[in-house]
Amino acid sequence: MIAVRNIECSAGSFRLKDIAFEIPSGSYGVLMGKTGCGKTTLLEAICGLRGVRSGSIFLDERDVTRLKAADRGVGYVPQDLALFPTLRVRDHLAFALRIRRMHRALMDRRVDELADLLGIRHLLDRRPSGLSGGEAQRVALGRALSASPTVLCLDEPLSALDDDTRAEMAEFLKRVQQQTGVTVLHVTHSKVEAVRLADRILVLDAGKIR
C-alpha cells in the first residue's frame, strides 16, 4: 500500500501542497498530469530522494517519511532508466542483493529467476550501451525488482519507446505486477497507457490530486 497524507514538498520554486492519496496493496496506480505539474517531484518524495516539509508517507502501514531512500524498500525506475554504464546486466540484477550481502548461490538463483521473468537471460553478460530501448527497460525493471520491494515507482517508463514496443511493454508491466504482487505507482501523461494498466487513476492538476 502507498498512502500519501497531506504532504508538502518542493523542487526549486515549484511547490506541491496538501497532496493526499492511497493505492491499495497489490494494485496498479497510475498518476497522470501535464508536463511540469509535479509528478516526478511526488514520485521522488515517495522514493525518499526528495524531502517533505510536512505530512507523511506510509508504505505498507510503515511510516517512511523520515527514512532514507535506502531504507524504504522501494523499487524505482526513472524516466531515463539511469542504467549503470560500467556494469553488465547481470550486475544490475545482482546490485541490490550484493548491497544486502546475500549469499552468492542465493544471489545467482535470484538473478536467474529475474532474468527468466523479464526474458533477458540472453542479455546477462551485455552492458547497457548495446541494449535496445525495450531491453534497457526490462533491465531497469529487473534491477528495481531484484530486492523484492513491496512498492515499485515507475517514472514515465514507456515514453521513450516506439508504439509497438510500448504496447508490448505495457502488457509486460501489467503481467509482472500481477506475478510479483508489487504495488505500483506509474507516472505517465498518456491516457491510453493509464486506461490499459491502471486499477486506480490519479490525476495531478493545479497542485491537487483528483
Add this chain to the structure above:
Amino acid sequence: MNSEGQARTVRHAAPSDAPFIISLCVLSGVYVFLIVGMLIADAAYTSTRDFRAIFASPEIRYALKLSLVSCSLTTILSLWIAVPIGYLLSRFEFPGRAFLDAVLDIPIVLPPLVIGLSLLIFFQTPIGRAIEGVVPITYAIPSVILAQFMVACAFAVRTLRTTFDQIDPRREQVALTLGCSRGQAFWMITFPEARRGILTAGTLAWARALGEFGPILIFSGATRMRTEVLPTTVFLEMSIGNVERAVAVSLLMVAAAVIVLIVVRVFGSEQDLFRGL
C-alpha cells in the same frame, strides 16, 4: 497567382563556406606550426653527444629520478585530494560553496613565484615551524613535492569537478533506492564511471608537476643532488652558458610528457580498464 500579400519564394544563393573553413585552417595552422616548429628547432639544436653527456652526468640523472618520483607522488596526492573536492563541489549545495570554489582557483591564477614565496613564508609561521619540527620541508625533497602539488592539485580539481558534473546524479539516486549509502553509491557507481576523468586529471597533474619551476626555485632552492628537478637543471645549465645541455634536458622533458600522454590515450581508450571496480 502573384497577387499582393501572397507569399513568394525568394531565391537565395548561400555564400561560399570556403573563406570560413580557410580561416579556421589558417588560424589553427599558425599555432600548430609554432608548436611543431619549436620542437623541431630544439631537436635540430642538439646532438646525440649532448644526450650522452646529460645521461653521463650524475647530477642530471639525479634530477631526472627526482622529477619522475616527485611528479608521480604529486599526482597520487593530487588525485587523493581532488576526487573528494571535485565530487563535493559537483554534488552538494552548502554555505560557502562559492567561496570554496574561488579559493580553489587561487593556485591557478597566482604567479608561480608567488606560490613559492607564500609557501616559504607559511613555513616561517608557528604552524609551519611545528610541521617542520616533525618533517623537514623547506629546501628539502618534501618541499619539491609540496610546491608541485599546490599547482597540480588545482588543475586536477577543475578537471574532476567537470567530470562529476557530466555524470548524471540520477544513477546515484537509483543506487540509493537499491539500498546504498551515499559512499557506496559513489564507490560502486560514480567512481568507476569517472575513470577517464580521473586519468585525465592525473595526466594533467603529472604534466603540470613536471614543468613546475618557479615555486620550486623559491621554496626548495636549486641545490644540485638535493632539490634539483629537470626544470631546475635547464635553468642551471642555461645560467652557466651550457645551452646545448639545457636543450637536451628540455627535450627529455618533452619526451617524458609525450610518453605519458600516449600511455594515457592507449589505456584511456580501453573500455574495460577498470572492470569490476
